[in-house]
Amino acid sequence: MSNVIEIAKKAKEASILALQMSTKIKNDALHKIADAININKNEIISANNLDLENAKLLLEKGEITQSAYNRLKLDENKLRDMIQGVKDIATLDDPINKIIWEKDLAQGINLKKVSCPIGVIGVIFEARPDVISQISALAIKSSNAVILKGGSEAEKTNTAIFNIITSALSKIDEFPKDIINLIYSRDDVKIMLDADKYIDLIIPRGSNSLVSFIKSNTKIPVLGHADGICHIYIDEFADVNKAIPIIIDAKCQYPSACNSVETVLVNRKIKDKVLPVLIKSLKENSVVINSDEEVKKEYSDDINAVVSDWHKEYGEKILSLKVVENIEEAISHINKFGSGHTDCILTENDLNAEKFMMFVDSSGVYKNISTRFADGFRYGFGAEVGISTNKTHARGPVGLEGLTIYKYKLSGNGDIVNDFTTGLKQFYK
Amino acid sequence: MSNVIEIAKKAKEASILALQMSTKIKNDALHKIADAININKNEIISANNLDLENAKLLLEKGEITQSAYNRLKLDENKLRDMIQGVKDIATLDDPINKIIWEKDLAQGINLKKVSCPIGVIGVIFEARPDVISQISALAIKSSNAVILKGGSEAEKTNTAIFNIITSALSKIDEFPKDIINLIYSRDDVKIMLDADKYIDLIIPRGSNSLVSFIKSNTKIPVLGHADGICHIYIDEFADVNKAIPIIIDAKCQYPSACNSVETVLVNRKIKDKVLPVLIKSLKENSVVINSDEEVKKEYSDDINAVVSDWHKEYGEKILSLKVVENIEEAISHINKFGSGHTDCILTENDLNAEKFMMFVDSSGVYKNISTRFADGFRYGFGAEVGISTNKTHARGPVGLEGLTIYKYKLSGNGDIVNDFTTGLKQFYK
Structure with missing residues (x-):
């Protein structure tokens, strides 16, 4: 079995365990992540410098653009924003286990529509290594598992940030393992896009060509926009x-x-x-x-x-x-x-x-x-997953809510449909 | 240009005109459809008898099942249910142009999240010709355009019902043309699944194998369930x-x-x-x-x-x-x-x-x-589009709301982002 499928399978199992995370555990985890990034800043900057050395050669050869180089580069300001971003997500309302709608269908039969996580989210992104902490924080707050696929140009930076995050999380006993996952290889993308059995949503963060490629090559729903015209x-x-x-x-x-x-x-x-x-x-x-x-x-x-x-x-x-x-x-x-x-x-x-x-x-x-x-922060969502031009699920700037769906909880007391079709019992009007 | 692409393109144009339909026009259209089906019952039954004659041969040869034959057969009871179904949808709340959420972002800047139709919905169904009136009514009430692809075994019945519906609609001056469309050929399905430029959502109604085939062969979001285990x-x-x-x-x-x-x-x-x-x-x-x-x-x-x-x-x-x-x-x-x-x-x-x-x-x-x-009617939705096992957009029994999405309407008075980044103006907390 491919390594990516193995990771996806474990992420799916972790996504079930994630359902029991309390708001407190999630927020604690976010603060631990913010602290760990802060403490290990130098390690991240060192890893980033190694990536930048490589990128500089690519830039000189014209294989990457100056703006890609700039996006890759982390400095004190960007690190401060990363840390603050994670802390900000801790302050947001927990989007999970909210009763969206409730109705008594008949005597003794109660229906609740309750918000819940989507499950496993695959995020495919280029350059910007600051995406890792942001998406990890959004996934934790919304009780989803996530598989991150970064660009090879940022591999050392991504790995450093990922290790710092998972090491911080491993110190929380109640925190389920395998919720945050990172994969590296370009070949892994194809396997990821085929893993519709384990991955419930793909979010591409990058160029138009990346988004278009993904939309054309997966059965998994894709949340993203191809163009901004x-x-x-x-x-x-x-x-x-x-x-x-x-x-x-x-x-x-x-x-x-x-x-x-x-x-x-x-x-x-x-x-x-x-x-x-x-x-x-x-x-x-x-x-x-x-x-x-x-x-x-x-x-x-x-x-x-x-x-x-x-x-x-x-x-x-x-x-x-x-x-x-x-x-x-x-x-x-x-x-x-x-x-x-x-x-x-x-x-x-x-x-x-x-x-x-x-x-x-x-x-x-x-x-x-x-x-x-047009921006999730300006709309007051407190965080932004991205901007969607989809016409299903989530449209426009997408906040935490876009990483949720709902389930119906129906409680009865021995009730059967046959009693309603025979007219013995009646639904409320 | 293929006939199906031509139809899809016209449906897309019609879906824009559909945005201006008032609740009254939509409900009038539904009542006109119900009346027309009632008046032309005999025509539908005659067409159905022709389909049934063919189907009987297929049944004898073992090429279709008895239950497929039964689903194809329309009788007085089914016609009565079809008519009542359309009338019931007229009584439901209009799901369009509802303000879902509203917020003043800053002095003079108002944001509204407003429900709107998805656009063009492709429905691929087998056997049951009563789906046509039901889906047409749901599409009209939610201001969507629809392209219906029925099974060849019900072609005469489908055509009769479709002609009765479109003829009834053509008598309403304000009602946009090309909102309800019917296509026939099995070859058309592939073209339809490729028409992601014009079709925004595919709803399959039929066997597991139909649903799986569709999910594997389109970039368009699919609303449906593959299994009910x-x-x-x-x-x-x-x-x-x-x-x-x-x-x-x-x-x-x-x-x-x-x-x-x-x-x-x-x-x-x-x-x-x-x-x-x-x-x-x-x-x-x-x-x-x-x-x-x-x-x-x-x-x-x-x-x-x-x-x-x-x-x-x-x-x-x-x-x-x-x-x-x-x-x-x-x-x-x-x-x-x-x-x-x-x-x-x-x-x-x-x-x-x-x-x-x-x-x-x-x-x-x-x-x-x-x-x-687990049923939209029992949940009190008044109508059911289907039951979804998707984990995005709509899950479980789906009512009219599942055929809607939203747009953001933002009104200002000459406002620019630069005033907020410089600190000249502030967003409300």
Whole structure:
């Protein structure tokens, strides 16, 4: 039996034992993890330095990007954030064993819908080693077992953090073993994706190509988003004074984030009022503008190119710009080329706002606010598993709740269905 | 472009238009469908007779089972149930546009989590033509578009019902076209399963092999259950007087239902008290008993065989029977061989009941009540989409809510993230 299958099987068994973890045990475990990371900072930094040495060679050869190198690098700030992140999750409400709904079905028959963990969660991530402590903490708090598969470029850092976490957990007698697992090899991913008997949910954290590959190669449900192609539509009733700062924020505040804007649609009726200021402001902020034939002709000096693919996530300071005839064209463009992530209308007209927010089929539909607000922390979830463009289970920024499902608990006193079909007993209305 | 892709694409477009259907329009549509089925009963029965003639030949040749033939056959009772089913769905609460949760994130920034339809639902079903009216009604009420793929053995009946439904809907001006679609050919299934660009959820209604085939052949989320291997565990603290009627009900009341019991586990400590009466009662109810070596030896005359596969759904009056040492062995047997559907403990000991209901990883965990209660109608949902053994999205009996997801609506007044990272503005705690 493959090592990964063996790990998955043990994780499944551990996930059953995890059902009995009290909130106190879980929070104690999180504090122990935070303390252990703090105490063993130097060990993590040393391991990270070894990974960085290798990565530097890859960077020089052009085999990894500077941003991948940056994500790999841990410093005091990132370690502090890792530790604080784990502590923060300890302060959140326990999402497990909550009675979501309850009903007496008939005399003596009580039905409860109770939240419970999903079971075993497989997390496949690239570069960022800080994911390990974050996902481990989320899994513990939600009583799930987790199998982490990190990138080979971070193997030494990942191993160091993993060993520190499991060693801290092993000192808690009541804490079930095998809840947190780490696997290494790229070959293991395929085995993991086939292990639908043991793994209940896959969460990919990384590039679009990673997410797409995973979705195409597993029967296991996948929680993730493949693209973040966010739009802002400037309606004919938009307030230009609000529009410019929102678009600059949505594009420039953190261009590589999935919730940054990629395409701005401008209503023809407001075009001449908004475009001169918008284009000027974008240029001042070093944003490269791609547009349509019409705008390119009119602002030839300021427009880089005519957009050939409206379904493109730039992830940097580049913006697609298009003139649309009306709100209907804007909605239809977004539903056609968007990725169902986050899309915004700028308008002072409530009916248009309502229309946009009803007909745009995205996880986040916004009015007069930057798309950058699409984030579990900003939504007040206290932690974020990721942002989902799924249309089942969990959509949009996903908090701890996304790692839970429910079971039905039904209690009777010797009750049989036959008594209800014969009419001897009746269900309550 | 394939015809099915064309239909899926139109269904996707229709699903956007469906977002504006008011509750009144949806309920009017349901009543019009119910009336149209009632008026055109004879047409449906005639079409059904043609399908039955063909099916009779297949039955004689042994190519279909008697029970498949029975499921295909529509009579006055089934038609009455179909009509009433559609009317009942009209009486349910509209599951769409409900504010699930709302929060002011900061001064002037309001976040709403609002229920919305999933989009396009593909339903693949066998035999039973009454599924068409039921699923169409559920889709309309939840503002989803639907693509129905029926079995070829029911093609004439399905077409008749589908034409009656779409003709009734075409008379409602405000009702979007292309919300209800029917496809025929077996070859279409593969194209449908590949159409993840247009179809958001697949619901299989039929045999285990159909469900397994679908799960293995699509990237689209699947809502369904592959098996219904339900257990009843007779604890050492069980009340034998309650146990016997519950087991007889769970096995005999409707043996082919997925919520009927397949395996009874008996605690060794109560074995001698319960087995003689249980075995006698099962025999009186014509239930064939398969068991383990120990029971077979002791009750050789009454036991049919030693069970070779504990992971088996009989679907008829056959029962697996096993002696276990303790509740832990019962729980572990169920988690190993069960299908995560519905499992029950019979006990008067509350701690054991709690333990069982916590550690058995099934959608329904029951105490002192027949497993046959696992049903959307009995749970008071008013309608049932199916029973799910998924551990994401929807689990257990699924009502209308299972056809919904949510979107986040965020309203601001020119707000940007940068003001919050610089500390100029603060989120509410």
